[in-house]
Amino acid sequence: MSADQFAALVAFAAAASFTPGPNNTIATVTGANYGFRAVLPHVFGVPAGFTAMLLAAAGGIAALLLAAPLLAGLLKWLGVAYLLWLSWRLAHDRGAVASAAGGPFALPLGFAQSAAFQFLNPKAWMFALAVTTAYVTGEQPWARATTVVVVCASAALLSLLAWGLMGAALRGWLAQGLRLRVFNVAMAVLLAATALWMGAAGHART
Numbered sequence: 001m002s003a004d005q006f007a008a009l010v011a012f013a014a015a016a017s018f019t020p021g022p023n024n025t026i027a028t029v030t031g032a033n034y035g036f037r038a039v040l041p042h043v044f045g046v047p048a049g050f051t052a053m054l055l056a057a058a059g060g061i062a063a064l065l066l067a068a069p070l071l072a073g074l075l076k077w078l079g080v081a082y083l084l085w086l087s088w089r090l091a092h093d094r095g096a097v098a099s100a101a102g103g104p105f106a107l108p109l110g111f112a113q114s115a116a117f118q119f120l121n122p123k124a125w126m127f128a129l130a131v132t133t134a135y136v137t138g139e140q141p142w143a144r145a146t147t148v149v150v151v152c153a154s155a156a157l158l159s160l161l162a163w164g165l166m167g168a169a170l171r172g173w174l175a176q177g178l179r180l181r182v183f184n185v186a187m188a189v190l191l192a193a194t195a196l197w198m199g200a201a202g203h204a205r206t
Contacts, residue, residue: 001135001144006151009135013152016131017159021123022083023114024163025191029090030108031167032174032183038108039164045114046160047153050128053118054152057132058145072125076199079122083195090188122198127152 001009018024023046031039109117118124131152136144174180 001147005135006147009131009148009151010155012131012134013155014159016123016127017152017155018162020190021194022117022121022191023124023156024159025187025194026107026109026114027160027164028167029184029187031164032170032180033167034108035171036164036168039160039168041111042109042114043157043160043164045109045111046118047156048111049115049118050124050156051149051153052115053124053128054132054149055145057128058136058141058148075119075125076122079120079125080195080199082120083122084192087188087192087195090191091185122195126198 023042027039027042030042106113131148132145135148170183174183
């Protein structure tokens, strides 16, 4: 990988990681409701899950999904449906998110839950397919894949730390009156809008 390609990869990974999305929304909501320590399993679980996704994509899953748009669409809409459900639960909580997500993805997410969640995250799939297609193909694909994994995992970790710290910093202020309730509703709307945008964006390309 040339220096220009590496610089472009770093910029791409930073833009994809730091912009609003499901992982960052969950980190912020968790920090605001439970404190920064509760965010840490998510901070480390997301890069682990995304690394597994990238390696799977580099190993042939990306080519399979690109060749089977119906399968790719099914995975995408399963993820969108889950994110919309989570948004609805967040919007209808009573000022705390202890019951915002039931089953295997109850908030706050643990390490394994955050890692597994990446396979339901449409933004993660979109990014994994794009970065694999752009930067892993060519000579020495596994050396390229290793570079991509390190860069993307580092960007994800730093992004989640920043968003989680922001949520935790707001915790004291949000504890007053209905502020936490309003905050959770606002984050629910942002998460739903992001999910719908990802669904629409994917549909527009098919």
